[in-house]
Amino acid sequence: MKYENNIAFAQELDKQDRLKHFREQFYIPPVNGKDSIYLCGNSLGLQPKTARAAVEQEFLDWQNLGVEGHFHGTNPWLHYHEYLEEKEARVVGARPFEVVVMNNLTTNLHLMLVSFYQPTPQRYKIITEAGAFPSDQYALETQVKYHGFNPDDAIIELSPRPGEYTLHTEDILATIEAHGSEVALIMMGGINYYTGQVFDMAAITKAGHAIGAYVGFDLAHAAGNIVLNLHDWEVDFAVWCTYKYLNSGPGGVSGTFVHENHGNNFSLPRFGGWWGHNKEERFQMRKGFKPMAGAAGWQLSNASIFTMAIHKASLDIFDAATMPALRQKSEQLTGFLEYLINDIGVGEDILQIITPSNPAQRGCQLSLLINKNGREVFQKLTDAGIIVDWREPNVIRVAPTPLYNTFADVFYFIQVLKGSLLQPKIK
Ligand SMILES: *Cc1c(COP(=O)(O)O)cnc(C)c1O
Numbered sequence: 001m002k003y004e005n006n007i008a009f010a011q012e013l014d015k016q017d018r019l020k021h022f023r024e025q026f027y028i029p030p031v032n033g034k035d036s037i038y039l040c041g042n043s044l045g046l047q048p049k050t051a052r053a054a055v056e057q058e059f060l061d062w063q064n065l066g067v068e069g070h071f072h073g074t075n076p077w078l079h080y081h082e083y084l085e086e087k088e089a090r091v092v093g094a095r096p097f098e099v100v101v102m103n104n105l106t107t108n109l110h111l112m113l114v115s116f117y118q119p120t121p122q123r124y125k126i127i128t129e130a131g132a133f134p135s136d137q138y139a140l141e142t143q144v145k146y147h148g149f150n151p152d153d154a155i156i157e158l159s160p161r162p163g164e165y166t167l168h169t170e171d172i173l174a175t176i177e178a179h180g181s182e183v184a185l186i187m188m189g190g191i192n193y194y195t196g197q198v199f200d201m202a203a204i205t206k207a208g209h210a211i212g213a214y215v216g217f218d219l220a221h222a223a224g225n226i227v228l229n230l231h232d233w234e235v236d237f238a239v240w241c242t243y244k245y246l247n248s249g250p251g252g253v254s255g256t257f258v259h260e261n262h263g264n265n266f267s268l269p270r271f272g273g274w275w276g277h278n279k280e281e282r283f284q285m286r287k288g289f290k291p292m293a294g295a296a297g298w299q300l301s302n303a304s305i306f307t308m309a310i311h312k313a314s315l316d317i318f319d320a321a322t323m324p325a326l327r328q329k330s331e332q333l334t335g336f337l338e339y340l341i342n343d344i345g346v347g348e349d350i351l352q353i354i355t356p357s358n359p360a361q362r363g364c365q366l367s368l369l370i371n372k373n374g375r376e377v378f379q380k381l382t383d384a385g386i387i388v389d390w391r392e393p394n395v396i397r398v399a400p401t402p403l404y405n406t407f408a409d410v411f412y413f414i415q416v417l418k419g420s421l422l423q424p425k426i427k
Pocket of ligand 1: 189218220
């Protein structure tokens with residue numbers, strides 16, 4: 001698409017946008033009495049207006065039915081996770097049997113590592129991205145130690161080439177091949193949270209399987225952002241949170257994917273709980289854990305109804321919008337953002353986009369390395385009612401999301417950014 005640097009152009013794109021009505025389904029946080037320019041859906045997605053009523057319904061059922069809500073509620077609690085399966089599966093390109101919504105992200109990552117990190121003295125290494133989200137780093141480090149290995153030896157980190165910020169797929173594949181039969185697991189983000197780089201999950205999975213390793217992804221920044229095909233890519237497992245692009249509230253429930261290839265494999269080690277036990281026998285309260293088939297067999301506890309109610313409401317919006325349509329708008333929005341940044345015309349000594357310029361290698365987020373007065377620039381944006389986020393040491397992440405951001409939002413953001421870059425506060 002050919003972009004133009006003026007507000008009329010942005011407004012015209014908004015007028016033509018077939019997803020524009022979705023914005024009205026969200027609360028846009030006000031700053032100084034006006035709608036903010038919220039470009040932070042990568043950190044915490046906005047509240048769908050339907051969320052409160054969804055939770056209210058569960059409050060009412062609890063109020064009026066007590067324990068009977070498990071069976072006779074509007075959405076009987078006993079089966080709650082099943083109501084989410086199909087829509088969740090569509091968001092990540094999976095079969096309903098392959099997904100379950102439960103717990104929180106890091107918890108689910110540990111549960112998956114129990115099953116898919118089974119080190120032996122010969123094959124115990126994990127390949128991951130350098131600078132992965134800290135929680136993922138800690139999960140890998142502590143799992144490795146739990147199995148009696150030394151993280152410095154067992155964890156192989158993929159680092160960018162000198163002077164670069166993102167990884168080359170060929171380098172990732174070469175590392176996988178070079179370590180071959182030492183590798184038990186490849187586990188990394190689907191999108192790196194800091195740079196916004198999308199990794200080639202299909203190619204990485206194929207290369208991992210070729211050396212006999214399992215392959216899993218943390219999709220915290222990918223679910224609801226890019227089109228995923230976890231089933232077709234034959235990814236072994238994946239986990240994601242629902243409070244970022246999936247707009248399901250702070251600390252909300254998490255999604256987990258286990259490929260069909262493993263869903264009926266009851267010999268995989270796993271940590272069990274009664275909610276993952278064979279449904280027909282769950283209430284017989286007998287000895288002997290028999291997991292359910294599919295991802296549901298990794299559940300531990302009865303469903304956290306209130307957070308799942310929010311997620312259910314949010315998934316209805318994704319189902320109405322569809323991921324391919326969201327992605328199409330997202331590429332245009334982020335493309336417009338990139339075009340306008342480049343048009344500011346400052347050198348890389350002042351501002352540099354570290355996210356790949358190839359749309360296939362990024363989602364909606366652009367990470368801006370601000371080389372001069374980064375904190376001041378961030379403060380000016382905040383003062384102007386623009387909500388973006390700051391990552392140490394000097395990166396501003398900007399994420400226009402297709403559900404509720406407009407091309408005019410992006411244009412306005414650039415006006416403030418430009419002003420603050422060209423006239424930084426003199427200290
Ligand atoms: C946001 C995020 C997390 C957060 O983990 P929680 O268990 O939800 O607190 C973990 N990993 C990645 C890659 C993230 O982006």
